[in-house]
Amino acid sequence: MTSSAIAATALCVVLASPAFAETYAAVSNTAVSITGDIELDETGITFENGEQLTFEEQVADRFTVDGQSVEAHVFSLAEARDPVLLNGNTLCGAPVTYVASWETSDGSGTVLAVFSTPQPPASDADMCASYTYE
Structure with missing residues (x-):
């Protein structure tokens, strides 16, 4: 097998491999009643009822939470939307444009915050809702 054939085979394997998704159990009241486990x-979020949000790109890797800068993932969405989730609830009450996630201050869980802002959020001050998972 030539080196170009080996490279092409390796590329096909990489492209065929699905993105590794982590499952998070809802722990906050809002997460339990609105999103369920995710x-x-x-590439995005899949909610307990099967609804999905698809990310366009990561726009930041730091974020301000309660006045402190933390490591985070801040993503723009491919399409602004506010899907209907558990019990007829929606994430934000307005089309979601950005999603941020970071580890809780005690390291026991993950916070997911949603935003309906036209510009990328720099802090939790502009979030329309947050959900906590472990």
Whole structure:
């Protein structure tokens, strides 16, 4: 097998491999009643009822939470939307444009915040809702 054939085979394997999604269990009251458990990866979020949000790109890797800068993932959405989730609830009450996630201050869970802002959020001050998972 030539080196170009080996490279092409390796590329096909990489492209055929699905993105690894992590499952998060809802723990906050809002997460339990609105989103349920979620699957989250670098391409988007799948909610317990099967609804999905698809990310366009990561726009930041730091974020301000309660006045402190933390490591985070801030993503723009491919399409602004506010899907209907559990019990007829929606994420934000307005089309979601950005999603941020970061580890809780005690390291026991992950916070997911949603935004309906036209510009990328720099802090939790502009979020329309947050949800906590472990």
